[in-house]
Structure formats: C-alpha cells, structure tokens
Amino acid sequence: MSQSPEKKPRLDDPCINLNLEMNRKAHYTDSFENPSLIVRRGFPINITTTAPIDGVKLVYIAGTKHPQRDSQRLFGWKLETKSSETNNYQLTPPSNCAVGRWTIKFTIDAKEVEMQATILFNPFCKDDQVYMECPEEQEEYILSDTGLVFIANSWRIKPQGCGWVFGQFESRVLECCLALLERSPLTPTSKSSATLVSRSMTALVNAQDDNGVIEGDWSGDYSGGTDPSEWTGSVDILLQYLETEKPVKYGQCWVFSGVLVTVLRALGIPCRSVTNIRSAHDTENNLVIDIFHDRHGNRLESDDSVWNFHLWNEMWTKRPDLPDGCDGWQALDATPQEMSDGCFQAGPASLNAIKSGAVYLPYDARFIFAEVNADRVYWREDSDGNYRIKKIDKKHVGRMVVTKAIGCNDVDDITDQYKHKEGSEEERYQTRLAVTFGTEPDIYENVEDEDEVKMKFHCEEDYIIIGQPIEYTVKLILKDMERATALFNATASVYGYNGKFICNVQSHKCELLLPEQKVFKGRIESSEYESVVRSGSIIKISVMYDLKEATDMGFLEEEIPLRAPPPKVEILSQEPYIVGVPIQLKFSFKNRFSSALTGGYFRLDAPGFSSRDRLEIDQKLLEPGIECSYRVEYKPRKKGKINLVVSFNSDQHKGLHTYKHINVQNSKSDDF
Incomplete structure (x- = not known):
C-alpha cells in the first residue's frame, strides 16, 4: 500500500x-x-x-x-x-x-x-470568449491603466474628456476585484462566463442592495463622504473598500463607470466607458419619456427623466446564449437606476440587439434601448381633465454616444452602433418595433396638430464658463394668423446632470404683440446661478405661450451647457521622462467666479500617486481674479503612456478637472 x-x-x-x-x-x-x-x-x-x-x-x-x-x-x-x-x-x-x-x-x-x-479571462487567446484580434484594441481595453471618461452636457459641443486613473495593475486592486468575485452569488461554473461575471460586477460595484463598493448619492449634500466630482480614479475607492469592508461614499455615474472598467479589466474582460448625451431614464417600461402639463401649461412632476448625460460601460465577449449576430460589444451599467432580477444591475445587452430593436433579449436591452432612443411624449390636460398627446419629440434622446478613441485622447462617436441615423426609416422602424414590447404599444396614435406659433431659441455661446453672464433670445413666428397676443412666460432653472430640478434662478412674464414684439431677450447674471450649480449642471430655459385669440398653447425647452474653469498643469522637467526619475509639476488655478473661494486644494491622481493627498494652497481666501499655484514631484514607476489627472477643489466648488498626457520611457534611448 x-x-x-x-x-x-x-x-x-x-x-x-x-x-x-x-x-x-x-x-x-x-x-x-x-x-x-x-x-x-x-x-x-x-x-x-x-x-x-x-x-x-x-x-x-x-x-x-x-x-x-x-x-x-x-x-x-x-x-x-x-x-x-x-x-x-x-x-x-x-x-x-x-x-x-x-x-x-x-x-x-x-x-x-x-x-x-x-x-x-484571456482576450489574447483565440479560444477564449473574450478574445480580441486587434493588438491596438487589446492595448486600449485591457492593458491601459489610465484613460478618459466623457462629461458632456450638450450634444452641440465636443464632449469634454476628463482624465481617469483606472489603475487595475496597482497593488491590492486585483485582490479587491477577486474578493468581489468570491462574494458574488455565481457558482464556480458561472464564473467561467464573462457575460455572467460582468453582470454580477454591475451589481457589486454599487452598494444599493448588497453592500457593494460605492454608495450613490445625487442629493447635493455629501457630508460624511467625498463629493462624487472629486474622484479622478478607481484605486483609492477600491482600496478604501477593501480596507474598511464598507461602501465608499459617494459616487455618481462616471464614478461607477470608471470603477467597473477597473474591475473588469483586472479580471481580463475587455471594457470601456461610454457616455450617452441626453440619456433617457424610463421608469414605466413603455420605452418613451412622458412629460405632462396641466391645462394652464404648468409642467407636472414625473418619474421619467432625461439626463444631460449618463455614463455606462461596454464589455467585449461572445454571446452563445443569444441568436447569431449578438457577439461583440455589450452594454452594461453599474449605476443603480432600476432593479433587474431582484437587484440593481443592468446588462450585458448586445449592441446589435439594441440597434435592431430586439429588446426582449437578455439582459436589460429594453431599458438600455430607451436610454438611447426613447421619444419624448408631451401630454396636455384638456378641459375635461383628460390628458392627450400634444407632440412627440423624436430627436431629443441619445443625441450622441461616445467613448475614448483607440490610442489617443480623442473622442470616438459610436452612436451608429446603438441606432440607425436619427429620423431614417430604419430608425423609426426600430423604435416602433421596440415600443411594441413596452407597456403602451399604441402610444403613437392620435397626436394633435402642431402649434400656431413657431419658437426659435438662440444663445451666442456654445457653452458658458461658470462665472460669466448668460444672454439668449426667443423669437416667435406666426404660422397662419396675421396678428396675435401671446401671454409669454420664460423661466430659467438649474438642473442636475441627471435631469433633476435644483432651483429656479429667474422668471419673466409678459404680453407680446405679434408680429411686432416677436423677440424676447433674456440675461442671467453669474451671481444668480453660480452658487447652486453642481458638476454637469445645465441652465434650462422653459418657454411657454398662450394665445388670447385662439385655443393654442405651446412650449419650448432649451438647455445651456455650463463648464467649470479648469486648473492648469505645467511640466517643469524636460523630456524624455524616465522611469524612477522625478518629474517636477506645477499646478495653477485662477478664480474666475464672482465670489471668493475658501479651503482650496489640488489633487493629483496618477499610477503610483495617491489622490487621497490634499495639496493645500497657501491662500486661505482666494479672491476673484487671483491665481494660486502648487508644485509637486511625481516619480513614474513604469514605462508607458499615462494621464496625470489634476483637480482643484474648494468649499464652494468641487472637481474642477484637467489632465496632462505623458510618455514614460525605461531609459533615454527608448523609442516609442
């Protein structure tokens, strides 16, 4: 024996x-x-x-x-x-x-x-379900540990890339990702599936129902935690969660998206962050966004909303569980919005299935379809108290879907991967087909005629730097009537990036005699709005008219995007930048707001440099027009292309971001 x-x-x-x-x-x-x-x-x-x-x-x-x-x-x-x-x-x-x-x-x-x-998982192996053939894609979606997330509150201007340090190779980050995997309810067999693993990670990255990594908060009061706009990378979030075993406070969609990229890339799943400009949140499962006005023209509260922008993710895999043609990029979302299979998770949903209107396919294709292609349906109360469809806006939602371009810090427009050209026969067919799987398949019937007055909105600037005044005009043009008196109402409001009302900052009511008084001019001073804006906020101008001479009422909503003044980064050291050799950096920020700032500090986030460290400025009170600066040393630890992500924060304004791209070599003789 x-x-x-x-x-x-x-x-x-x-x-x-x-x-x-x-x-x-x-x-x-x-x-x-x-x-x-x-x-x-x-x-x-x-x-x-x-x-x-x-x-x-x-x-x-x-x-x-x-x-x-x-x-x-x-x-x-x-x-x-x-x-x-x-x-x-x-x-x-x-x-x-x-x-x-x-x-x-x-x-x-x-x-x-x-x-x-x-x-x-192995995207370098032809037999693995996550295999990517192109070496440039392998580098971008698996091996890159810094990148961009796009904060874009208007489709009219080029989306603004914000640097993000994914840091999937940093010490103990993989340990945290493996702990999440072992905490998941997946069986060992299920952990062989990139589809099921990534779906489970969308649930565990948020903390709404499973004590996951990040606690979401959109209230504006972030006491007891970190303002979501301050985060510039995933590493400190994951390490804090690993050390405390408690959810990290607080996050919003770009934070959930950035952290999910880190987790999936660490586990070997190709992943990228995606931004949808004008993103619908359909709460009634009818694949449209309902907007209600009473008989007096007042807008009523609704659970449906349209976010200025929303970030989710895509992961790359084969889908043997779906019909042919559904392999490739899959949309998934860790931001806790709606429950799926009993918890806050979303996806993966095949982009090809979403584009074709096959919203019945798993997982959560119906919800993600609505995010990119839902129509806005305007309802108005009639004299009998019933609500009828006044008009349908078919172009507002999903104006642009973008991600970081491969190999460079530029934007890649991938809208056509989610939907056909807006207004085309294919796009309309796709939308009608998808809506038939919703809760109100006949919603497009009995739409009323168009308004008697056409309104045109104009703002000279594509976007407003916070601290500047805002000027705009509204032009009213009669269609069939020769003369009319319009009871005119224009309200300027601040809305959060998630489409939620924050406050009104200005309101005008007047009578306009048409066609003589056909142009209304509005001006909003910076002091009226800058103290209440948050990261990603917009000014929404809501215009309504009611004609005295006819039973006609119309409304118009336009958005004015806001951008915060960013800090500046200056590299004082000369190229080339070598592993282990310190790089001297200088950060500066000029206060362009109308009031003084207190408690100012910079943060640097980069591979091997903790963004937890506050780099406090000398000035206790930074007056308007005054510039502050801070010098710091950064020592790169490995070769590669990286983004140095810098933010300026104060008691009044958080998360004013910028980034600087550098190439790091092993020695002076290295060639890139």
Missing part, C-alpha cells in the same frame, strides 16, 4: 519553481504589482520541479457562498512534460475554466506541494 503524501503547503517550496517572470510576461500580466502567479486561461504555465510529478489535485477558491473541495479531476486542465531530464512541465488551464483563485496540489517525492495561481 502506498504511503499518503505529506502535506506541505508552501508557496516557495524548493520542490517547485513557478518561473514567475517568464509566465507573467507570456500571459501579459507582468504589469500587476502583486508578487504572485497571475496567468490567463488557455495559455500554458511553465513550471520546473526537483523531481517528477506523480499526481495533481485542483482546488477552486469559490468564496463563502460555495464550498471548496479537492478534486482529482483536471476539468480540462492539461499537464504536459516538456523535459523529463530537467523536470520541466506545462500546466494549461482550459480556455473556458472558471476565473479566480486556484490552488494546484502536486505530489512530488511523496510530498504534497501547493501552488497558488490567479486565473484571468
């Missing part, structure tokens, strides 16, 4: 050489700052032992929700002898094995030797 092997669970057992440097480089995991074996499924792991291997057992670290068991079966793993003389072996996990932490137990010279390995 053979003797039972003696158990010696040691990572550094002299019986086995894990060839860490060689394996990590071959598996594209050498950037991880974890001193352990991190490999990708489908690729061989080279190991060397002091004696022949007599047996192998596998243990998958499934997490607290599922028991761990040793198994003599290899589940498709292959152990091949490359050299019997040197005891060199290749152990290859199958391209569809469960991702996460594994313990491999070898029997060598009657002793049991353990080897710990973290197995990730």
